Amino acid sequence: MVRKLSEEERETFLSRYPEWKMVEGRDAVSRTFKFSDFNEAWGFMSRVALAAEKADHHPEWFNVYNKVEVTLTTHDADGLSERDVALAGNIEEAAK
Numbered sequence: 001m002v003r004k005l006s007e008e009e010r011e012t013f014l015s016r017y018p019e020w021k022m023v024e025g026r027d028a029v030s031r032t033f034k035f036s037d038f039n040e041a042w043g044f045m046s047r048v049a050l051a052a053e054k055a056d057h058h059p060e061w062f063n064v065y066n067k068v069e070v071t072l073t074t075h076d077a078d079g080l081s082e083r084d085v086a087l088a089g090n091i092e093e094a095a096k
């Protein structure tokens with residue numbers, strides 16, 4: 001099992017990454033990214049995929065053309081954990 005984030009850790013995350021929002025009815029966060037076209041979206045997803053494999057922590061995501069909706073949660077913790085914070089950081093880098 002992995003430890004869930006404390007209230008304080010959640011608040012820190014949400015204020016540091018204001019574009020990430022809590023998902024209704026789940027202990028998860030999500031953000032939608034929009035790129036100029038599919039090629040840019042796919043490049044982003046490829047970079048995230050490499051980071052996810054390296055960390056053995058994977059996003060839930062949904063892609064339509066230039067749009068990628070990403071949801072992060074930790075199944076092993078049944079909620080948000082440090083792994084989601086770390087992956088969100090990598091995702092923000094990959095979107096730059």
Ligand SMILES: C[C@H](O)[C@H](O)[C@H]1CNC2=NC(N)=NC(=O)C2=N1
Nearest residue numbers: 056057058059073074075076077
């Ligand atoms: C067995 C394997 O390490 C686990 O299933 C990992 C893989 N990727 C994962 N990804 C996410 N998002 N949550 C997990 O709990 C998780 N667990």
